[in-house]
Every structure is written in structure tokens, then in C-alpha cells.
Amino acid sequence: MPxxxxxxxxxxxxxxxxxxxxxxxVLLTDEPLLVHTGSIQxxxxxxxxxxxxxxxxxxxxIFISHFxxxxxxxxxxxxxxxxxxxxxxxxxxxxxxxxxxxxxxxISKKPGEKLTTDGYELEFINYPSEMHLWEGLLLVENKRGxxxxxxxxxxxxxxxxxxxxGNWQTEVNGITLEQVSDxxxxxxxxxxxxxxxxxxxxxxxxxCIRL
Numbered sequence: 001m002p003x004x005x006x007x008x009x010x011x012x013x014x015x016x017x018x019x020x021x022x023x024x025x026v027l028l029t030d031e032p033l034l035v036h037t038g039s040i041q042x043x044x045x046x047x048x049x050x051x052x053x054x055x056x057x058x059x060x061x062i063f064i065s066h067f068x069x070x071x072x073x074x075x076x077x078x079x080x081x082x083x084x085x086x087x088x089x090x091x092x093x094x095x096x097x098x099x100x101x102x103x104x105x106x107i108s109k110k111p112g113e114k115l116t117t118d119g120y121e122l123e124f125i126n127y128p129s130e131m132h133l134w135e136g137l138l139l140v141e142n143k144r145g146x147x148x149x150x151x152x153x154x155x156x157x158x159x160x161x162x163x164x165x166g167n168w169q170t171e172v173n174g175i176t177l178e179q180v181s182d183x184x185x186x187x188x189x190x191x192x193x194x195x196x197x198x199x200x201x202x203x204x205x206x207x208c209i210r211l
Contacts, residue, residue: 003028004161004208005200006144009053012160013042021159022070025148025202026053027141029119031060034078034085035139035148036071036204043074047081058082061107061115063122064089065150066129066136067096070204076102088115088122092135109137120144125192127152128185145199152179155206166209168198 004010009026024046025035032054037043050059059082064072072087075097079085087097087106094106109115111126121142127150129136139148153171172193180186201209 004163005146005202005210008144008146008200008202010161010202010208011038011046011049013038013045014158014160019156020205021157023159023202023204026050027120027146028053028057029117030057031117031119032057033120033122034059034062035202036064036150037062037074037078039069039073040077041074042070043077046074047077051081059085060117061085062087063137063139063148064093064097064106065127065138065148065204066090066134067093068129071150072097072102079103090127090135090137093137111137126189128180128182128189133180133182133185140196140198145197146202147196147198147200148202148204150204153201153203153206153209154179155203157206159203159205159207162207163210164207166201166211168196168201168211169194171201171209 007028011024012021014021024038027033062085089106091108094108097106098104109124113124115122123140125138127136127138172190
């Protein structure tokens with residue numbers, strides 16, 4: 001799988017009935033990071049591709065933005081193949097993973113915290129995700145300027161390997177009440193994101209965006 005931006009690799013699956021592409025990403029460093037697992041069906045196709053890209057490296061971390069099937073539905077299967085990998089998520093997501101018997105070893109992070117290795121610096125941002133507004137996390141990789149948008153930057157259609165040119169503030173302004181259903185929390189999130197200056201948006205669905 002070719003890298004889509006520097007040492008970031010994208011894995012994609014397209015679901016025709018809903019005209020939507022689902023992406024997972026690997027930041028290929030000495031301590032590889034997987035962003036999202038896909039659903040249990042998607043991860044079955046992901047695992048051989050992931051092993052091919054890792055080329056003998058051990059997966060170090062798995063970032064999960066929030067508790068939903070395409071973000072972490074395949075986590076239990078990933079952990080069977082990469083038992084040393086540690087999920088990184090919010091406290092709420094960690095409780096859900098534990099309550100469903102998936103893992104008790106998730107690393108909980110709070111907004112504003114960072115995780116730094118020789119290869120990357122991860123910074124976590126509050127994400128009131130989906131209709132329940134459960135506490136999730138958004139992820140910025142500061143060394144490369146990559147923003148992992150989860151469900152916030154969202155477009156339909158086939159988009160495997162697709163990168164378009166865009167404007168960061170336009171994407172921030174385009175966050176809808178369907179994505180963050182509380183107007184006050186949406187506005188607060190938009191204000192937080194407006195302070196960022198990423199170079200690349202790794203979208204959860206649809207094309208990635210070069211800024």
C-alpha cells in the first residue's frame with residue numbers, strides 16, 4: 001500500500017450501498033501507529049495489508065477516536081495478531097472497550113495531553129463524538145502536521161488514495177450539527193480547531209486534504 005503523505009500509509013474499503021469509503025492509517029516509524037481498525041469485516045482484509053507494510057515491525061499503538069464499529073470494531077482481531085500493541089483512546093472509550101471485554105490495557109488520554117516518541121509527537125483534542133456526545137479524542141501529529149479527522153471531515157464516494165487541495169478554515173466551518181449535535185460544543189470545538197495549522201488532513205471518510 002503506497003504512502004499517502006510522507007510515511008503515512010492509508011488502507012481503504014468502499015461500501016457501495018452507502019457510497020462511502022472507510023480509511024485506516026499507519027504511521028510507519030520505529031514505533032508504528034495504527035489509526036482506527038475498521039469493522040470486524042474490514043479488519044479481516046486489513047491485517048494482511050498491515051503486515052505487508054509493517055514488514056516485520058511490531059505494531060506499537062492503535063489510536064481510537066471514539067467507540068464506533070468502524071473506529072474500533074476490529075480491535076479484538078487486531079490484538080490477536082499484534083498482542084503487544086496498546087490502544088490509545090479517551091477514558092470513556094477505554095471503559096467501553098473494557099465493558100465489552102475487548103481489552104483492559106488501553107492507554108487513556110485527556111485533551112491537551114501528548115505522547116512523544118523519537119518518530120512522532122501525538123497531541124489529543126477533545127471530540128464530542130456522534131449523537132451521544134461521548135467523550136472522544138481527535139489526533140494531531142505535530143512533527144508532520146497531520147490532522148486525523150475521524151468523522152469531522154466527511155465526503156461520500158470512492159476515495160482510496162485520493163488527495164485534494166483544500167482550506168483548513170473551510171473544513172472547520174463545515175462541521176455540521178449531524179457531526180456534533182450540541183451547538184455550544186460544536187462551536188467550542190470549531191474554535192479549538194481554528195487554532196491549529198495542519199498541513200494534511202487524514203480523513204476518516206472521503207478524500208484526504210492537502211492544505
